[in-house]
Amino acid sequence: xxxxxxxxxxxxxxxxxxxxxxxxxxxxxxxxxxxxxxxxxxxxxxxxxxxxxxxxxxxxxxxxxxxxxxxxxxxxxxxxxxxxxxxxxxxxxxxxxxxxxxxxxxxxxxxxxxxxxxxxxxxxxxxxxxxxxxxxxxxxxxxxxxxxxxxxxxxxxxxxxxxxxxxxxxxxxxxxxxxxxxxxxxxxxxxxxxx
Amino acid sequence: xxxxxxxxxxxxxxxxxxxxxxxxxxxxxxxxxxxxxxxxxxxxxxxxxxxxxxxxxxxxxxxxxxxxxxxxxxxxxxxxxxxxxxxxxxxxxxxxxxxxxxxxxxxxxxxxxxxxxxxxxxxxxxxxxxxxxxxxxxxxxxxxxxxxxxxxxxxxxxxxxxxxxxxxxxxxx
Numbered sequence: 001x002x003x004x005x006x007x008x009x010x011x012x013x014x015x016x017x018x019x020x021x022x023x024x025x026x027x028x029x030x031x032x033x034x035x036x037x038x039x040x041x042x043x044x045x046x047x048x049x050x051x052x053x054x055x056x057x058x059x060x061x062x063x064x065x066x067x068x069x070x071x072x073x074x075x076x077x078x079x080x081x082x083x084x085x086x087x088x089x090x091x092x093x094x095x096x097x098x099x100x101x102x103x104x105x106x107x108x109x110x111x112x113x114x115x116x117x118x119x120x121x122x123x124x125x126x127x128x129x130x131x132x133x134x135x136x137x138x139x140x141x142x143x144x145x146x147x148x149x150x151x152x153x154x155x156x157x158x159x160x161x162x163x164x165x166x167x168x169x170x171x172x173x174x175x176x177x178x179x180x181x182x183x184x185x186x187x188x189x190x191x192x193x194x195x
Numbered sequence: 196x197x198x199x200x201x202x203x204x205x206x207x208x209x210x211x212x213x214x215x216x217x218x219x220x221x222x223x224x225x226x227x228x229x230x231x232x233x234x235x236x237x238x239x240x241x242x243x244x245x246x247x248x249x250x251x252x253x254x255x256x257x258x259x260x261x262x263x264x265x266x267x268x269x270x271x272x273x274x275x276x277x278x279x280x281x282x283x284x285x286x287x288x289x290x291x292x293x294x295x296x297x298x299x300x301x302x303x304x305x306x307x308x309x310x311x312x313x314x315x316x317x318x319x320x321x322x323x324x325x326x327x328x329x330x331x332x333x334x335x336x337x338x339x340x341x342x343x344x345x346x347x348x349x350x351x352x353x354x355x356x357x358x359x360x361x362x363x364x365x366x367x368x
Contacts, residue, residue: 013355014352021344082335084339088339088340089347092351157227161223164276164277165219168285169286171347172351173215176212180203180206187359187363188358188359
């Protein structure tokens with residue numbers, strides 16, 4: 001049974017949401033330069049793990065990444081990809097998390113860090129699959145010679161999956177998964193969180 | 196890890212998250228199929244473009260639509276997947292379907308939520324159109340960062356509103 005208390009929790013949540021959104025934007029803007037480099041390095045590492053010779057490249061360039069291969073001419077087949085498209089979902093996730101009552105209390109810190117780690121892993125995979133998609137589809141005869149039809153379908157599907165469903169749905173899933181007690185109290189299916 | 200996941204999925208929150216993820220994955224999978232894309236997604240995106248055209252023309256833009264491209268003498272924008280509001284609709288609808296509530300309330304929530312997201316998305320397209328006209332250097336950040344973040348937050352707030360004011364209304368009485 002829903003209690004009356006969650007209505008107050010909900011009002012507090014909605015009042016805090018714009019402020020939390022602004023705070024999330026500031027955190028995102030501060031972290032973005034370092035995060036962009038880390039994201040590119042991770043995606044490149046993952047791409048090269050099973051690659052002989054290791055030539056896949058993800059080069060940070062401002063807020064974008066240059067995707068390509070070092071064993072090809074500098075002007076052939078490189079793609080400039082906007083990284084904001086991948087990691088903007090930090091902002092809605094952080095905003096939703098920070099708008100909850102006491103999101104960092106107790107084990108909240110650890111849960112938040114775990115959720116951010118999952119989000120970062122999803123970003124790395126999203127960038128990796130953008131690179132693999134580029135290699136599988138857009139490098140002409142090289143793509144034809146090195147990727148089978150099956151591989152092209154797999155990378156095309158993974159790219160789509162990480163580009164749209166994961167990007168848009170993960171913030172909400174992580175929000176509920178990280179703070180189930182608070183979120184369910186908010187909607188009236190649990191006890192309100194103690195202040 | 197597996198035990199913890201099983202324990203989480205056995206809770207009401209875990210069941211919701213599990214069903215939500217499943218419904219959402221399936222619906223995005225269906226949308227990715229070429230016949231669905233050609234027969235449903237593209238016409239829907241064209242409809243969104245026409246809705247935005249109607250609003251723009253109220254402001255005297257003399258906008259036209261060709262397939263998924265919205266144009267006026269001053270600016271032109273193509274509406275792709277990810278910009279047509281379907282992702283927000285799926286986030287909302289999956290949340291409604293996964294939540295334990297009577298089906299009548301779910302159907303009503305889906306219809307009302309769909310309409311609300313339509314309105315929100317038209318505001319997004321129109322505002323981006325004007326950003327493109329007056330501040331083209333801000334278009335990319337507005338398009339990807341500002342509006343996509345707002346779309347996610349809006350879907351969640353809409354879902355929370357549905358749960359509190361409608362889905363649980365029966366339980367409250």
